Amino acid sequence: MKLFGKLYSIRGGIHPDDRKSLAATQPIEDLPLPDLLHIPLQQHIGAAANPVVQRRQQVHKGEIIAMAQGAVSAPIHAPTSGRIAGLGLYPANHPSGLNVRTITLQPDGEDRWHPDIRGVDDPFALAPEDIARRVAEAGVVGMGGATFPSAVKLNLRNRYSLHTLVINGSECEPYLTCDDRLMREHPEQVLDGVRIMAHALGVRQIIIGIESNKPEAIAALKDAAKPFAGVEVVKLPARYPMGSEKHLVQTLTGRETPARGLTADIGVVVHNPATAFAVHEALRHGRPLISRVVTVTGQAVAQPKNLRVPIGTRVQALVDHCGGFTEAPAKLISGGPMMGQPLTELRVPIMKGTNGVLALTAAETNKRAPAPCIRCASCVGACPCGLVPLTMAAHIRAGDLDGAVGQGLMDCIGCGSCAYVCPAHIPLVQFFNHAKGELAARGRAQQKQTETKRLAEARSARIEAQKQAKRAAMAKRKAEQAAQKAKEKAAAAEAKQAEPAEPAEPAAAAAVAEAS
Numbered sequence: 001m002k003l004f005g006k007l008y009s010i011r012g013g014i015h016p017d018d019r020k021s022l023a024a025t026q027p028i029e030d031l032p033l034p035d036l037l038h039i040p041l042q043q044h045i046g047a048a049a050n051p052v053v054q055r056r057q058q059v060h061k062g063e064i065i066a067m068a069q070g071a072v073s074a075p076i077h078a079p080t081s082g083r084i085a086g087l088g089l090y091p092a093n094h095p096s097g098l099n100v101r102t103i104t105l106q107p108d109g110e111d112r113w114h115p116d117i118r119g120v121d122d123p124f125a126l127a128p129e130d131i132a133r134r135v136a137e138a139g140v141v142g143m144g145g146a147t148f149p150s151a152v153k154l155n156l157r158n159r160y161s162l163h164t165l166v167i168n169g170s171e172c173e174p175y176l177t178c179d180d181r182l183m184r185e186h187p188e189q190v191l192d193g194v195r196i197m198a199h200a201l202g203v204r205q206i207i208i209g210i211e212s213n214k215p216e217a218i219a220a221l222k223d224a225a226k227p228f229a230g231v232e233v234v235k236l237p238a239r240y241p242m243g244s245e246k247h248l249v250q251t252l253t254g255r256e257t258p259a260r261g262l263t264a265d266i267g268v269v270v271h272n273p274a275t276a277f278a279v280h281e282a283l284r285h286g287r288p289l290i291s292r293v294v295t296v297t298g299q300a301v302a303q304p305k306n307l308r309v310p311i312g313t314r315v316q317a318l319v320d321h322c323g324g325f326t327e328a329p330a331k332l333i334s335g336g337p338m339m340g341q342p343l344t345e346l347r348v349p350i351m352k353g354t355n356g357v358l359a360l361t362a363a364e365t366n367k368r369a370p371a372p373c374i375r376c377a378s379c380v381g382a383c384p385c386g387l388v389p390l391t392m393a394a395h396i397r398a399g400d401l402d403g404a405v406g407q408g409l410m411d412c413i414g415c416g417s418c419a420y421v422c423p424a425h426i427p428l429v430q431f432f433n434h435a436k437g438e439l440a441a442r443g444r445a446q447q448k449q450t451e452t453k454r455l456a457e458a459r460s461a462r463i464e465a466q467k468q469a470k471r472a473a474m475a476k477r478k479a480e481q482a483a484q485k486a487k488e489k490a491a492a493a494e495a496k497q498a499e500p501a502e503p504a505e506p507a508a509a510a511a512v513a514e515a516s
Helices: 128-137 150-158 178-185 187-201 215-225 245-253 273-285 315-321 378-382 389-397 401-406 417-421 428-497 506-515
Strands: 028-030 037-040 064-067 082-091 099-107 164-169 205-211 231-236 268-271 291-297 305-310 331-334 356-360
Touching: 028 178, 037 082, 064 099, 128 150, 128 187, 128 273, 150 187, 150 268, 150 273, 164 187, 164 245, 164 273, 178 187, 178 215, 178 273, 178 291, 187 205, 187 215, 187 231, 187 268, 187 273, 205 215, 205 245, 215 231, 231 245, 245 268, 273 291, 291 315, 305 315, 315 356, 378 389, 378 417, 389 401, 389 428, 401 428, 417 428
Parallel strands: 028 305, 164 205, 164 268, 205 231, 291 356
Antiparallel strands: 037 099, 082 099, 291 305, 331 356
């Protein structure tokens, strides 16, 4: 039974060479445990987790080593059994390469699960709140790259009227094949996680969207979905950025998400296949998110592969397992080539949101010096959000960030389509990301200034209140003292009036008697 009709077209987009053939045929391999695991405490959107272990402490596989802080956060678990070797700073898997708070775990090689790790026989017998709670306790986050805590999205049923769960299996970034292999090799587990999430959300309709360049994954999910009503696997056009959840929802439903709104505003929640697999693992087996599939590819990699990797493994270990480099890479990227982040060094760790490690040759990057804009408007035609990138870039060059915002800067999804098609090789998306960073910094500075002013005003008010309280207390004490003195004076006067007349002296009395 068809759940919906035609696919709807979206504006813009590009058709880059997907270059997925390098790794698409490689089945998922388990990476051997490394000597050390460096596990960052900030692996998700929201507050960093707080460590609950100490140096030299022994831990089991799956044991909580850092607790979530606040509603939008996620706990972190030990990827294997071993000893806590350190709690300190370590380089982040981030373009800045700055050190971040990290737990270093030394595996003992036994890979012993924590004894309390256990799943439930029938997740569909659980209340939605219990499913969301178990997903939160397992530290599951969005594994398509956004790393938003999944339990928060599962609780959207309390605030929105939801009707559809969409699984984003497009994996539209070139080179990446980790979701493709996961759907091909574990379709039943992925679908089970999808159905559990739909139960938690209270929706009856499930749409799994997969791009047409993944025929094996489409066939595997269709076979797995046959026994279940309300599930449809849809073949999507291979077009970048089909993986943008708002554009994916528009393609499937024809409905556009409000600017800066959520797909939940139109009744739809979007999750990733790898996230669905993690939910299956958490509910059926009680296993937290401690590993993920990562694509290691690029023409500079000797043997491109898809690897199941413990969280905290250094990128160097993945490269070594793939035979190293055939030549010095011209560019190293964490993630995909369009929206991924440059890798500063190979010793940074794999995190929950790391879906790819790319080592690209100079021929693949085709880097050229930017030339002046010729106003050809190619970027306008490619922008999937209907923006005018050349105008936004002009405002940013002139330092007019407010003008860029007026042109729709904050609606830019950073997909890089404009930069890809620019014949002048202008790094447009870098302009926009820089401007967003500047605006964020400006906002933080303004917030700091406002908070500082508020605290200063509160301090002044507090000091003034203390002064007034002191003056009032002093006036009260003076009044009490004056009243006490008046009371004492009045009492003395009363006592004097109440005293009897003193008798006359004997000599005076005799004289009075003689005279009389």
